[in-house]
Amino acid sequence: MEVTRTNYAELSSEIEEAIKSCSFIAVDGEFTGLNNGPSNLSPFDSPAEYYAKMLSGSMDFLFVQFGLSVFRHLSDFKYENKTYVFYLFPDTSNRQAPDVRFLCQASSISFLAKHGFDFNKLFRDGIPYLKPSDESALRESMEARRKLWEQTLSSPQPHIDVPAAQKPQVDEVMTQIKELLNPDCDKPEVRVEKCSAFVRKLVYQTVREEMSGSGISVKTEKGVLVARKGVEKEQLEVEKQKKAEEEELEIKNAVGFVSIVQTILNSNKLMVGHNFLLDLCHIVERFVDHLPQDYKEFKEMVNSLFPKIIDTKFLCSEGPLRDLFPSTVLPAVKETVSKPPFQLPEITSPEGRGVQLESENYHDSGYDAYVTGICFLSALRYLESNGEKVHSVNSPLLNKTLNRLHLMRIPDSCINLGGKDPEPSRAHVFHVTFPKTWTSEHLNQFFSPFGMIHISWINDTKAWVSLNDRSQADRATKILGKKSSKLAEVTVVAHAQFQASFVSPTTSLGSRAHVSSSLAATKRKLLHSNGQGQEDGGLRNKKQRLSSTNHSGTVSEKNAKVSEVSQLEAASAKPSNDNFPVDDNWG
């Protein structure tokens, strides 16, 4: 069910009821950029470094579509589902709400447009939202405005001498107004159409000073000055009250979608998402509060807001499920759970609230949220199939997955919101500096005594290199120190030693300001991007999407498509002993 500004008010209580009565909630978001998370990740980033990069690079993009899929357990493996797709766009009708500026990434926008995302609907009918801090600021500013009025009312007004240019008009209007006091006058009001704000101001002043207690009041209605007799004090109160109610409605409309998020937060229901970290960050940043700079604070904040979280990407990559999922991108996960040993749940939906699983409508946040929920249920059933079949979303079998968030391109770590993050060994990882002319060939040769390696480029002359065979770590550390000392311009530093040597630059927020990507960066990367799937830095989502995700090697589509004869191919194909599969846009 699509939810826009036009049907939001009508549907909101239904949706809130659905949230309160469900067993769990699956969600998904679409953004105007970096749907895939930050582009400058290294597979050896700590969770804190990962978070800092996400914060500095991804949060200025807009949250444009929120998929909410609520599942209510009926019996056995039967669930009722209701799925809602919210189009979200900041309010621009309320002049006192912020006029949001946001960043877009051309590739993400094109990608969404090609997948049928309706931007016209978004921009015309998107539901507004205002997070609590902005709501408070709006209330404060309205309050301040009201107070200023009242203060001005009760304090003596500075008198302005009527300038000569305005005097004839002010006198003319005053004559008309005074006529209202004539007992023979049967007009209830005087209306003056062509009257500037300044003249009206002067008329108000004159009425206040010369006609106090006369029962004459002056106001402006759609630019027309209107003077009436016999306006009672009670009426003034009624109008004030009416105005206050109007303002309250205006605020409620501006808060918009945030009230749905509040209902979700208050429900304390289990939240399920696929590759959930980015969505969670955007949900908090746009609808709850600014994300803290401090990683520990971030964990505490999200954990207290969402005490029960399952990231299905983490669920499928770890523990007993790991070997059953050849790929953990969402369409592949759906494929896997659609066949034995998995089984899909039986789903019913009220008219217009359901999703057709067969539609393959990926990248619609409602479809993705629904598929995520289905995958979660299938995986849970499999986990329980050897024990008691309770199909409970509170199953203790989920304990090792609960509140763990998958980190893109960092397969051996995660964010554990409820406790300590894993601290995988980096003894097999080296920071290598080398001459500009080096390609991955040279690195492979340099490290050949220790078997296959994975290269994560930093720039033309620097890379992280990790040994596939971790048992070689000690030997490599000893030998490479010597070896590099013989080669000019080559240095090899162990990961821990390198990290200790300086404060990580990744926590700098400077890149938040970065607007247009530099072709120079792309150019630099190009020299190393043939057939080497795992690159960091300026690579694009798309490029990453096009890379295959198996462990045996990645080939860019470019190489795969363009026919080249043997020697060109031989030159461009590089050994791709990539342990870090590159995920695509689906997460």
Next chain:
Amino acid sequence: MEVTRTNYAELSSEIEEAIKSCSFIAVDGEFTGLNNGPSNLSPFDSPAEYYAKMLSGSMDFLFVQFGLSVFRHLSDFKYENKTYVFYLFPDTSNRQAPDVRFLCQASSISFLAKHGFDFNKLFRDGIPYLKPSDESALRESMEARRKLWEQTLSSPQPHIDVPAAQKPQVDEVMTQIKELLNPDCDKPEVRVEKCSAFVRKLVYQTVREEMSGSGISVKTEKGVLVARKGVEKEQLEVEKQKKAEEEELEIKNAVGFVSIVQTILNSNKLMVGHNFLLDLCHIVERFVDHLPQDYKEFKEMVNSLFPKIIDTKFLCSEGPLRDLFPSTVLPAVKETVSKPPFQLPEITSPEGRGVQLESENYHDSGYDAYVTGICFLSALRYLESNGEKVHSVNSPLLNKTLNRLHLMRIPDSCINLGGKDPEPSRAHVFHVTFPKTWTSEHLNQFFSPFGMIHISWINDTKAWVSLNDRSQADRATKILGKKSSKLAEVTVVAHAQFQASFVSPTTSLGSRAHVSSSLAATKRKLLHSNGQGQEDGGLRNKKQRLSSTNHSGTVSEKNAKVSEVSQLEAASAKPSNDNFPVDDNWG
């Protein structure tokens, strides 16, 4: 005529021909933000300050629609017109071109969407563009990539020992390939499907080392390893040539709309725009080259790119036309020139290339460009009506208008691209500091001995105040110095003295990074925004749009709509002796 990616190639030579053969070109642009120019203008900014603010605040928005309306003189007051509306969006299919990030302003996006702008068409079918510097970078990166290949071809390859894990597969593939050399073999090729990039690399190496001169070549086609016998050197050259041609086509497609801009530049035709500065800046920045920081360089650059420019907004605000145009926003200009003493030209257009003047399709860049051209012709005819009726776009009557650009909200200055800018006196302008509790009432009273004033707020405690009666300047300078010294917290400094006292902060480019507008700023402004049309800083386009544009005073729509009884109104209405009409989004 709408021009998108789908019909651009087909139409481009027609359009280029139309540009070359026309009498003049009218253009208009639509952007993703600040269609109205920078929001932090002061009416006392110098042209250089104005330019610096535009550069720092407006250039990260995207140029999304370019209206091109070319007029060719037929006879007397008859013209042929062809109008094209280009939807423009950066290329995201070419992985080596930059993945542009751009800024959007929610109010501008909403505004365009409400006026029927088709964002889906934009994002799906927008024509790409790549300015010359980006094109060069793209060529360089492609060249670098090619060189790397060739270099690798001609230099000895580092040998990689075949690892034990890959050896069986490599051996198996090599056996198959060697079979091709068997005279009895009638297969022309061997295809190996399941083969990682690394294994392919090892196979290439083995073929190179063991089968040199055998006539066997190996390449990859869509991920499949293909070995063939008898591939000639000529074929290799043909394939290289084909690849080079494909790359050239790829570059041509990426350059896209920039070739139209090049044709315009080369034509040296008279360029006409309405409120032209912002459009010109965006045209240069997106399609020509980065705008220089230095104002003088900017003038020289634009003047050399576009040697003949008419800004119809400047044309209608100055000289003999000034008193004939009650407003210079585009729809008002069109209204004025549609009635005597003006006369509309007679226009013919080829099928599908014309514009219906009656459609009132404002904010479509094609319509706006066309109306601009029509207004220019009508104004020119009026100017010539007392002299020789040559209707020439080279009329010397335009000399005082040529290459002058209107500055929004700065009615007494302009940018003169071809010479010295005006230097209007600022002797009647004062920089005033005052207590936080002050409103415009207090300022009006403070300055009352010198007549009406205009207030341009800087913040809660600072404003620029100008005297409407410039002859009061000297007297005010003498008296106010004394007056302020008696009041604590009030200081009055003459404009020239204030400017001299510090380097203008407006040249800082820090705000380029500013992404989300702060509600606090809006809040602050609120305290002073009642009925006072001319504010600077955080005010929104919309707010400005809603303000009336006459000289007698401006009233915000809010005040005009909400019924308030006399005293509330009296408190909120402020004297609005605004000499600086606030223009709307039409320019």
